[in-house]
Amino acid sequence: MVQTPASPKNQTLPIELPSSIRLYVTQEQFAAISAVNRDLKLEKTAQGELIVNPPTGWETGERNLSLTGQLYRWYEENEDLGKAFDSSTGFILPNSATRSPDASWVSQQRWDALTPEQKGTFANICPDFVVELRSGSDGLEPLQAKMKEYIDNGARLGWLLNPQQRQVEIYRPGLEVEVLQNPTKLSGEDVLPGFVLNMRRVWG
Numbered sequence: 001m002v003q004t005p006a007s008p009k010n011q012t013l014p015i016e017l018p019s020s021i022r023l024y025v026t027q028e029q030f031a032a033i034s035a036v037n038r039d040l041k042l043e044k045t046a047q048g049e050l051i052v053n054p055p056t057g058w059e060t061g062e063r064n065l066s067l068t069g070q071l072y073r074w075y076e077e078n079e080d081l082g083k084a085f086d087s088s089t090g091f092i093l094p095n096s097a098t099r100s101p102d103a104s105w106v107s108q109q110r111w112d113a114l115t116p117e118q119k120g121t122f123a124n125i126c127p128d129f130v131v132e133l134r135s136g137s138d139g140l141e142p143l144q145a146k147m148k149e150y151i152d153n154g155a156r157l158g159w160l161l162n163p164q165q166r167q168v169e170i171y172r173p174g175l176e177v178e179v180l181q182n183p184t185k186l187s188g189e190d191v192l193p194g195f196v197l198n199m200r201r202v203w204g
Contacts, residue, residue: 007052020047022049035121041053046096064103064159065200070201072152084104091126092124094154095152099146101130102145103130105131111123122193127155128154128156128191129157133163140162151172155173157192161202168186170186183199
C-alpha cells in the first residue's frame with residue numbers, strides 16, 4: 001500500500017497496488033515517502049524498487065525485542081566502540097540501496113569518518129554488523145540475498161536468524177556462509193568483542 005497526499009493538511013489516502021505493479025523511486029522520493037509514513041518499515045533496492053515491510057506478528061516482535069535488548073546491554077558497556085541501532089533505522093548502502101536491518105552496529109571509527117551530510121536522516125554507510133530475523137511470512141531466499149548485499153557493501157559480520165528451522169546463517173567477507181543448527185549462543189567475534197547472544201531467548 002502506498003500513501004499519497006489527500007489534502008494540504010498531510011492527510012493520506014491508501015492506494016492498494018496489485019502485486020504485478022512495482023514502484024520505483026529516487027532517494028529523494030524515498031526520503032519524502034518515509035517522512036510521511038513513519039509507522040511503516042520501508043526499504044529501497046539498489047535499482048530503486050520501493051519495498052513495504054508489513055508489521056510483524058507477536059512471536060517475531062518478542063524475538064526481536066530479545067535480540068535488540070541483548071545487543072543494547074552490550075552496547076551500554078562498550079559504547080566507546082561504536083553505535084548500535086534497532087530495526088527502525090535505515091542506512092544508504094554504497095550500492096544506493098536503503099536497508100533497515102533488524103539490528104545493527106557501526107564502529108566508532110567508521111561513524112566518526114562520516115560528514116554531517118553523510119549522517120543525514122539515513123546514514124550513508126553499511127553497518128559493520130547486521131542481523132536479519134526471519135518472520136513467518138518472509139521468504140528465505142530474499143533474506144539470503146539481502147545478507148549477501150550487506151557483506152558486498154562493507155559489513156564484516158552478519159547473522160540470518162531462522163526460527164522456523166532453528167537455524168542461523170553466519171556471513172563473513174570472503175568466506176563461505178556458515179550454517180549452525182539450533183545453536184544456544186552466538187559470538188560477536190572480533191567485530192563485537194565480548195558480545196554473546198543467548199539464542200534460547202530468541203528461539204522462544
